[in-house]
Amino acid sequence: MRLGRGLLIFAMLLTIMILSGCWDRRExxxxxxxxxxxxxxxxxxxxxxxxxxxxxxxxxPEGGGGGTxxxxxxxxxxxxxxxxxxxxxxxxxxxxxxxxxxxxxxxxxxxxxxxxxxxxxxxxxxxxxxxxxxxxxxxxxxxxxxxxxxxxxxxxxxxxxxxxxxxxxxxxxxxxxxxxxxxxxxxxxxxxxxxxxxxxxxxxxxxxxxxxxxxxxxxxxxxxxxxxxRGEDAKNLLWLNKMNRLPTVTLDYPEERGYIILQFQQSQVDVRPVIQGDEVSFQVKIKAKGSVMEDTLTKNIVNGRAVRQLEQDAEEKVEEAMKQVISQLKELKADPLGFGSRVRDQDFSFWRKHKNDWLDIYGRSDVFFEIEFNIEHTGTVSNSIIRKHIEVKS
Amino acid sequence: MTDHRNSGVDAKEGMQAPLVRDLARNIDNVRGIFNKCTDFVLRMIPSAGGYEAAVVYLDGLIKTEELQDHTLQPLLSRHLNSEAELENSQISTASTVGEVADAVLNGEAALLIGNQPYAVIINVRGGSRRAVEEPPTETTIRGPREGFTENLQTNTALIRFRLKTTKLKMVSFTIGEETKTTVILAYHDKLADPEVIQEVTRRLKSIKIDGVMESGYIEELIEDNPYSPYPQLHYTERPDTAVAHMLEGKFCILVDNTPVVLVGPTTFWLLMQASEDYYERFYISNLLRWLRYVFMFIALYLPSIYIAVLTYHHDMLPTNLLYSVASAREAIPFPALVEALIMEVSFEALREAGIRLPKTIGQAVGILGALVIGQAAVQAGIVSAPMVIIVALTGIASFTIPRFNLAITVRMLRFPLMIAASVLGVFGVMIGTYIIASHLCQLRSFGVPYMSGYAPLRRKELKDIFVRAPWRKMKTKPLTYSGTAGGRRFRRQDET
Structure with missing residues (x-):
């Protein structure tokens, strides 16, 4: 009796397997x-x-090899x-x-x-x-x-x-x-x-x-x-969008015939819309910590004053470049930085009212930058090796 | 040891015949029973004035020196007035020819004394048996090296050495119409569940078989579900393991002439544990226990999952792995299932061949298998390299299961799962899993659920199932086996 029931179950299972077949089988x-x-x-x-x-x-492994x-x-x-x-x-x-x-x-x-x-x-x-x-x-x-x-x-x-x-x-x-x-x-x-x-x-x-x-x-x-x-514009766009890997800034010193390249290991970007009546302006805060990656300059950046100067140069340069990016975006009426969504998050009634003419408002909005760089590592040797080289020669 | 001599049942006339006060007739009767037995020895003891006597025994079953020194010497040197004068320590009497025959068959010597209606049975059991050795099937790095032998007396002694309490009970049965094998049921009187003991006794008594060669006979005959692929009795060759189980409330069945002792009631978890789990420190024991669980799943599922993924669920593989598997399988002429079956079956064959062969030739089989199946088949493009890895991994995984009988079950169930996987993919594997799981959950060993501890859930017992808790934390004995809330395992010194 018991065995008979087992046989029946086995037969039923077998039927499922055989009748359903390997209908989906695809090696x-x-x-x-x-x-x-x-x-x-x-x-x-x-x-x-x-x-x-x-x-x-x-x-x-050996043995493979189709006929292509x-x-x-x-x-x-x-x-x-x-x-x-x-x-x-x-x-x-x-x-x-x-x-x-x-x-x-x-x-x-x-x-x-x-x-x-x-x-x-x-x-x-x-x-x-x-x-x-x-x-x-x-x-x-x-x-x-x-x-x-x-x-x-x-x-x-x-x-x-x-x-x-x-x-x-x-x-x-x-x-x-x-x-x-x-x-x-x-x-x-x-x-x-x-x-x-x-x-x-x-x-x-x-x-x-x-x-x-x-x-x-x-x-x-x-x-x-x-x-x-492309190039710097793309990098800065990504920087503003917090999608870049390790942003770098190249500082050009034509009168001293050299460059300093900074790389920022940590950066924070904070965009805050300021709504005044029917107009909107944006406050963009960029805070970054970085180090000197390359220095082809004979400049001595060993003391705090020199470092501060470097930071200032970088801040100015970046602000200029960022403004360039923003103005291009405004011209295109494209908003990859999500300025619109930030306004929407902050003041939904404003957004509802100006949803349709948002791109016009966006086009004439002002964007203010507040950039704060902090350069922590100016190099393992205190001076640039080029400077040493010059000192030895002279 | 109870009086098993009385239980021998034989229809023969001569066996029922009582011993009479006539030595010649008694000798004739006994000799008649042992007709055509070349190992039967009868030695007449002549004595001048007193009684005449004869010693009968089977050659090779007794300690001949002991018989010589303590029985024959005193008999020959002076007159025997009563059996108390014998120097042997273990003597008893028999009053029928049948009893004499049973004793002689059991390896004792019988002294037939003229003018007395009884025979003196002298226990000089001996004969050459294997010495106590380390059991080859259950070797441990740490732990006692003693293993059970074929000699029942040695085995009971090995248990007694470790469990010095009168609560250790050993009940003897004689099973086998012809072999008259002594079977001993050993248990701890306070810890074992009386209902379980009663049930085992009933089942042992109901066995009617002509011979018992190994405890496997008994195992099959007293199992709850003999048709289940899962073993419902645990076995061990280690006295320390047997005693540890008895301390958890389990019983042991010792069978004469085999070193394999049965332990029950058994749960699934018990079969996943090695005795070393308790001897090593608990960190390593835990890790090893988890490793075993993981590899048990690998042994059961890896080939079927591989087949399912290859035939149905290509999306489940990471892309790069898919490419390399696909490139390995490009020239293989068989579908995944056939390939897997070829490899798995040949692996099983290889293993079987290796076991049966003498050790020296076994190595040759290993080399042959590794070369032919491992390498040549891949190079010839008959089997893909990933499949060889899968089979090898499955094989290794099945060897990590500490109990051979469970390992066989897992290896066996792998095949239906593989077929289910090839027909229905992972869905089929899941169906198989449900069937196995529901079977495991309804299976019982002497009334104890097979998954006991986990299903039905007893939270306190999980500490010895999924982990091996430190001894300090194992304060209660598992309820599963003892039935009642038994004693405590570990007790701190300040506790009473």
Whole structure:
């Protein structure tokens, strides 16, 4: 009796297994994992590219080795269609393995597409559960597909290169979920990293090669790319946004023919809106602690007075640069610093009243800076080695 | 030792025959029973004036010197008036031929005396048995080196050495129609649950079998659920472990001719503990205990999780790990399940081959297995390197389980889980887990829930389940085994 019941249960379980079958079974080698995808505007539709790593070429143990030609460890293909999904379906028609997006880490958007607006493209990224929100959205200067086609000797895949670069350049990870959060937040515009292709200066026998490089920070107005901030502007924008890694300031002393480079290990940025009637001004406080990283100057910064002078020079320089950034942003009517959201947080009735003409108010608002630098380490040796060198000679 | 000689049941006429006052007839009767037994020895003792007598015994089962020195010498040198004159310390009497036969079979010598209707049974049991050695299956770094032997007397003595109290009771049973194996139920009278003891006694008495070669026979016959893959009786070869268990209120079953002593009632946790847990300092004992739990889960689940992830849940792997696994699996012709089954089954075969072979050849099997399965299969592209790692890890993990019988269970259950994983993915593994868990929770060992302490939860007992609390903190005995709130384990000096 007891055994009979056990047999019955066993038979039932077996039935479940046999009848349901391995309906979802998909071995790891039946799947093409997309490492990165690219989207470009082409005519009325889109050109979508997918980068698929080839496990057989990725230097596994002996015995591996699929039948692909060439030495590349990845495969890049693209297709054109009116919709992104359509393009992917066309791509699938010439792939023996099922496209799988759950391990995609990078999506690259072309410049043209970004200028038109990213929302229609991002829609597909949010809908399907396979698409992860921890993907890095990147804007390519030029064509997005070119970025995926770069040679990246350091990393195995261009997608890895792009991902590492994107995560290295900011103090927090600018993932798709961050982008979406900024996009949906009232009074704040998102920013995106912009990358481009550059030619490397080769060594003795090297050939010139195209490599991926950070171009700057893409300033968005809602989902549209309006400007790319480069160099110092990009750095200062990030500084104001508290997204930079170790801000540096280069002080130029033309009359003494040298530079001093400061790096700030700790910095605090505090933005406070001051609402007066219908007008708003902003008080930006920057406090930073740092040290001298490089000193090509013969200046002696050993005493407190010299250090204070240095701090003052830096404060002036940074204030000037920050003002430049702010005025550019005001001109673009883009608000990546979230000034609008700060006003909203502070005085919601004001925000409700001026929500629609906020960008005008933002455009004519005054921004005051209060910068306080504190330089703690002027060097391990009290003097610059160059100065010593000069002293010895003379 | 009770009078087991009376319990021998035999239908033969000759066995029932009483001893009479005629030595020749008695000798004929006994000799008739031991017909065609070359090891049967009968020695006539001639004496001039008094009685005539004969000694019977089985060659090899007795201490011949002792018989010679203390029985034959005095008999031969002077007239025997009563058995009190024998110099042997252990003597008793038998009044039927059957009793004489039982005693002789049991390794005693019988002295048949003319003109007397009884025989004197002289306990000169001996014969060569293995000496007390360290048990090879339960070696410890720290702890006594003594292990049980095949000799029951030695075993009871080894327990008595450690538990010097009259509360230690040893009840003897004779099991086996033909083998007449002595089985001793030992327990601490105050600590053991009387109901459990009553139940064990009932179950032991109800056993009807022709022979008992090993305590495994008894184990299977008294288990609550003989069809469960989980062992419901613990076994040990170490007297210190046996005594420690009795102090927790458990009983021990000693079976003659085997060094393996059964311990019960058993819980799952007991099978995860090694005796060394209590001998080493508690920090290291805790760490080792946790390590064992972790590796028990690895032994049970690792291959099935690997299969599930590879066939269904690619998203669960970190991207870089996925790439390296995918690149290793690129040229493998089998699906993950088949690959895993090939490897797991060959690992089991390798292990089995290694056990049965003599030690010297066993090494060769190890080398062969490592080379053929470990390396050549990977190089030939038949099996992927990650799978070899998984199988090796699973194998090592199953060896960390201190009890061999539980390790076998875990290794066995791995296979249905692997199949479930290949059919339903992690969902299948979870179904398997639920089945195993519900089985474990309904399983009982002599009425004690198998997961006792955890399910049903007894918070005070968790200190010896998930951790090994320092001895100072183990103030109460586990309720699980003793049934009543028993004595205390540790008592400070200022306490009474």
């Amino acid at each position: 790891i080698n039946d799947v093409a994992f997309v490492a990165a995808s690219a989207a470009d505007k082409e005519g009325e539709g889109y050109r979508v590219g997918v980068q698929i790593p080839l496990p057989g070429q990725m230097g596994g 030609s060439g030495d590349k460890s990845w495969y890049l293909d693209s297709e054109k269609d009116k919709t992104l999904r359509g393009a992917l379906e066309k791509l699938q028609q010439r792939l023996s393995r099922v496209l799988n997006f759950s391990h995609r880490r990078v999506v690259v958007f072309g410049e043209e597409l970004s200028k038109e607006g990213l929302v229609p493209v991002i829609d597909i990224l949010i809908r399907a559960p396979q698409n992860r929100l921890t993907v890095f959205p990147i804007i390519a200067e030029g064509k997005a597909l070119d970025l995926l086609n770069a040679k990246t000797p350091v990393e195995q895949l261009p997608s890895e290169m792009i991902r590492e670069l994107a995560s290295l350049s900011f103090s927090k990870l600018l993932l798709l979920n961050v982008f979406m959060k900024d996009l949906l937040k009232e009074g704040e515009d998102p920013i995106l990293p912009v990358m481009k292709m550059v030619e490397t200066k080769p060594g003795a026998q090297g050939q010139k090669e195209e490599a991926i490089q950070m171009a700057g920070v893409g300033v968005m107005k809602r989902d549209r790319l309006v400007s790319i901030f």
